[in-house]
Amino acid sequence: MYIPVILGTAREGRQSEKAARYVLTEFQKTGTETELLDVRDYRLPATDASGESETAQRWIEKITKASGYIIVSPEYNRGYPGELKMALDMAYSEYARKPVGICGVSSGAMGGARAVEQLRLLAVAFGMVPLQQALYFPNIQDAFLESGETKDKEYAKRAQKLFEELLWYAEALKKARTA
Ligand SMILES: Cc1cc2nc3c(=O)[nH]c(=O)nc-3n(C[C@H](O)[C@H](O)[C@H](O)COP(=O)(O)O)c2cc1C
Numbered sequence: 001m002y003i004p005v006i007l008g009t010a011r012e013g014r015q016s017e018k019a020a021r022y023v024l025t026e027f028q029k030t031g032t033e034t035e036l037l038d039v040r041d042y043r044l045p046a047t048d049a050s051g052e053s054e055t056a057q058r059w060i061e062k063i064t065k066a067s068g069y070i071i072v073s074p075e076y077n078r079g080y081p082g083e084l085k086m087a088l089d090m091a092y093s094e095y096a097r098k099p100v101g102i103c104g105v106s107s108g109a110m111g112g113a114r115a116v117e118q119l120r121l122l123a124v125a126f127g128m129v130p131l132q133q134a135l136y137f138p139n140i141q142d143a144f145l146e147s148g149e150t151k152d153k154e155y156a157k158r159a160q161k162l163f164e165e166l167l168w169y170a171e172a173l174k175k176a177r178t179a
Pocket residue numbers: 009011013014015016017074075076077078079105106107108109110111112140141
């Protein structure tokens with residue numbers, strides 16, 4: 001089973017990369033095949049809903065192969081970044097009936113909660129199954145040690161809960177899709 005971690009911002013100096021790399025490292029401990037899908041590597045000058053560009057084809061290949069997704073997104077003006085929307089919009093039916101776990105990031109106290117809520121609505125538009133659980137990284141600038149570990153050890157437990165739920169749905173839905 002392959003479940004990638006999508007990093008939703010290309011911003012220079014982005015703090016969310018620390019959260020995405022942490023989530024990736026923790027998720028690798030479950031033994032699931034994964035990798036970071038960085039929106040920087042899938043940038044388009046304009047929307048490609050045809051799926052014909054080389055960038056869209058690379059994205060669609062990953063999205064098709066996946067049995068579920070983890071999205072790590074910062075909150076920009078109470079929403080998710082446009083770069084993330086453009087990347088997600090390159091595919092459509094390939095997301096259907098697959099679970100998604102969403103992780104929010106912010107420099108403030110909310111942990112990107114409003115972007116997470118908006119991403120849940122977007123997930124429904126794609127026919128994905130958004131998880132009830134989410135992981136929030138508030139005060140991101142102070143959340144990590146140089147080593148990439150979180151200062152708050154509770155993060156690992158919260159992440160495990162999200163992963164357990166994600167894998168439960170990924171396995172159940174994979175069986176149902178192939179039946
Ligand atoms: C354009 C822009 C808008 C932002 N809007 C919000 C916001 O609405 N709520 C919030 O909590 N933080 C907001 N922030 C701050 C981010 O939470 C902060 O940059 C944090 O480090 C996560 O984003 P990053 O990965 O780009 O660093 C905004 C940042 C940018 C660049």
